[in-house]
Each structure stands twice: as C-alpha cells, then as structure tokens.
Amino acid sequence: MRNVWIICRKELGSYFVSPIAYLLLTMFAVIFGFFFWNALGYFVLMGMESQMRGQMFPMNLNEEVIRPLLSNVSVVGLFFIPMITMRLFAEEKRTGTIELLATSPIRDLEIILGKWCAAMILYACLLLFTALNFAFLFRYGNPDWKPLAIGYLGLLLQAGGLLAIGTFISTLTKNQIIAGAATFGVCLLLWVLEWVSGYETATWARVLSYMSVITHFESFAKGVLDVKDAIFYLTVIFVGLFFTSRSMESLRWRS
C-alpha cells in the first residue's frame, strides 16, 4: 500500500510539473463551461416559454440540466482519457526508467495501481471543475444532490474502466502517440458500440451495445444506482488492470 502511494505521488508530480495537467484542466473547464451555459440558457428559455403559454408544469433542474450535462461529461471524458494514460508506461519504456522500477523491491501490481490511481486523481481533478459549475446551481436553485452524487460516482467508475484500458495500452508500446491514438480509438469504439441498438435487436447487437460504456452510464445520469451497471464498470477496471499486469510480465519475457 505504501509503495502504491509512492508511485502514485511520483506520477502526480510528473503530471503537475509538466504542462499536461494544466492543459487538460483548462480545456476541460472551457468545454464544460460552454456546455453548462448552453444547458442553462436552454433551460431559462424553456422556462420563459412555458410561462408565456401559461403552463405551470414543474421544471426540474436535475432532469433538465444536470442529467444531460452529466451525459456530456461522460462523453467528453472519452476524449481526455487517452491524454491522461498515454505516457504512463510508454514514457518509462522510452527513457529506460522502467528498468529502475522493475529492479526495485516493489511488485508489478503496486506499480500498476499507483499509476492508475494517479490517473484517477487527475481525472477527479477535472471533474472538480465541473462541480464548481454545479455549485452555482445550488446557489440559485435547489436541485437534489443525491442524483448528482450518484452521477459523479458513475463518471468516476466509467473513467476508472477506461483509464485501466488506457494503462494497459500504454504498456504495449514505447511511443506515447501510438498509445494515445490506440486508446482514443478504443474509447471511441466503446462509445459508438451503443448505436447498433438503434436499428437492431438481435442478440449480437444487444451484446455489442452492452459492451458500450455509455449504455451503463444512463442509469447513473438519471441518479439511479444500478448495481448491475456498477459491476460492469468494476469488471472493466479489473480486467484492464489484470491485462496490464499480464502485459508487464510478458514484457520481460519478450524483450
């Protein structure tokens, strides 16, 4: 456990001494800010329209603003995850520092968990920026906080799975760009798999759409904690990290 933390801290250090963390934070904040004001503007417009028509059906911040925004974050996250994970192992392999880690008295699993945790913490920092926007909603309205919390839990779980996959891909190459591009491809694929359910209901389509990380996020966005979906994400995390450790092992046998 101590070793995991040492590695994690070192990774966080290199995220935050290089511009990468700040770049990601800024881009994420800007993009999300844009979504947020759009969603809010739309919400206000809808509110005024319904008032003019004299309809007084209740408008719900959670349903109208938070839920679509959370879904947006989960999609935008797909684009940021490759940038977080691409250097994790590829860089160590390129500079030869992997030789230091691999000959130190720490286990492969501790290295992997440390790196993955650092990636998670950076992603959580990105989410923190979105939380600032939501804080604004709490200041001027009174949305329900529980669905929001569950939404965030979903975001973290989803990112955890994708970050684990990205970590795995990063062990396969010395080249950050290749690792990043491949992770991006996989993230995108895991997103669009869901589309097949739009026109096809055969078993294969259902399996494909089940594999999509987005389908499992819907319940979280709604603010419902569905154990099945949580288990799906936990499985992805586990499988991703498991493959990473296998890959690290075979790295030695091959190279």
Added chain:
Amino acid sequence: MIKVKDLTKRYARTIAVDQISFEVEKGQIVGFLGPNGAGKTTTMRMLTCFLPPTSGSATVAGFDVLEQPLEVKKRIGYLPETPPLYPEMETADYLTFVGRIKGLSGSELNKRVDFVCERCAVADVKKRILGKLSKGYRQRVGLAQAIIHNPDVLILDEPTAGLDPKQINETRDLIKSLAGDHTIVLSTHILPEVEQTCQQVIIINRGKLVATDSVQNLQSRAGGAESVLVEVAGRNGNLDWSVVQKRLEQLRGVSRVHYKTSHANRNIFEVESQKGFVRGDLARAVVEAGWDLNELRPAAMSLEEIFLQLTGSEASVGPREVVAKGAD
C-alpha cells in the same frame, strides 16, 4: 554472493548469453569484460531480475532470481546502461523517490540522500532538473541512485562511461572503497579499468564465457613472453628500417621484430623476446651499428593483449580503440 550456473538468454533470433557459469565471493569487485554485443548487459539484467533467463539459474545472496525476485531486488543496487532518470524531476527529489521505492523512509532516507550526493559529487546539482544535466552528471546521479539503499550487491553497467578523467578516477576510488561490505560486478570494455579496480575478471565474447580468473593470474598467464618498444634514429636523419629490423632479429633471444610506425620521423620497433632477454645487448647492438637509440621501454603485456588473445578474432578491434582512449 552471486552464483551463476549455465545461464542462457535467447532472444527471438540471437543467443545473447550462452550457458555461462561463474561465482563471485562476498566483498569482491568483479570486472565483466567483453566487446560490444558480448552479452554483458543481458547478463546483468538477468542478475537484477529485469529479464528472466531462458535457462540456467542465478542466485544472489542465496536467493534465486526467478523464485524470490523481491528478496534479490532488496539486496541489489543497479546502474543500467542508460541511467534511469526521470527528466522532469530534480536530483534530490529523484534520489528521495528511489530511496523510497527501495524501502527507506524518514530521517534515514534524508541522511542517505545527503550521503550519496556527497559521495557521487552531485551535491551541487541537487536542485537541478535531471533532464538538463550533462551526460557525466547523469551518470553520477545514476550511480548515486544505485547505492542509495546501501545494497549488499552492486551491479554497474559501464559505470564510468561518459565521465571526465578526474571523475573516472574518483568513481573508481568510490567503487574500490565500496568493496568489502559490498560485492560489486561492473561491466566495461576499458581494460585498464579492470586492472585498476577489479580483483577478478570475467571475460565474455559473443555470449560465451572466455575466461574467469583473478587479474594477477591472467597477467601471469601471459608472462611467458616479454616485449620492448625501441625507437631508433639514423645519424643523418634517414634510416632504412628493414636493415634495423634484420639486425635486431639476429640478436640472441629475440623471437620477432615488428616495425610499428615512422610518423614524425620516429622509427619504433616492437621487439618480442623470451624471458630473461638482456636489453643491454639490444642497446649496444643499435649504437654499435651507428644508429641513435632514442627510447627503450617495456611494452607491458597488459590485459588488453590477453583479452585480444582470448577473444581472438577481428571482432575485438572495436574495444581496442576504446582502450586507447580510456588509458590515461
């Protein structure tokens, strides 16, 4: 301390290390010698549990590298061929990080960081970013990193590569001072380095063990012959070297005379002879023939020659050039 038996490493196409066996006693400094591509780095990587052997076994401090890698790693300090530095870290932070993953903590860690900075002469770059250090300083930080946890066994892959002459000497002294408590294996293709620092030499070539012996034994093994370098000049400036060569060859005890160079008007001959050959005879012969004797000195049969003898082939021409540079 280190036992290696029939160690073999096969890559997809090449056999990098082919059934080598050797043992290293506690407290010894062992030089691992071989031309480029001989398999030195590969062997060291197997000893440090970075690469698993294809077959054979290696134990360090009684622990098998395959069965108890964690125990082995705890006792080993390793300087890889390229120092494993994180370019974005500061020297002191880096050493602290390495100390931590090697299991140090608290005030002991701080003490060790200060100590190794002092020992490896990197105290003045403590706050510098590693990526901006010069090659020699990187090498020193690499060395500092290897000894930070005061390991029983030190494995150093070309520890003096890229250092300036003064630093080379200091590093050799450092390595020597670490012996005794530590068992040290260092690889190099600089022969004088082995002569100066090591007690035992392991010579490998193309993955095969060529010789393993103490430095003295190897030197005396080649002690059967002796050779001297002679510089001869003609009185009026020009000199027919073939005449000189013939004359010298006639001397009793001389087995071979080899004309080396004539650059800058210097005619240098290498005279090989049996043991007990009297140099006075040689000097007298030169002077009596009316030539000037400018220089007469023994060409010590060094490890270099032994090395070339043992590794044979033209493959060892490369290392020879390195030797010329490395020698003081």
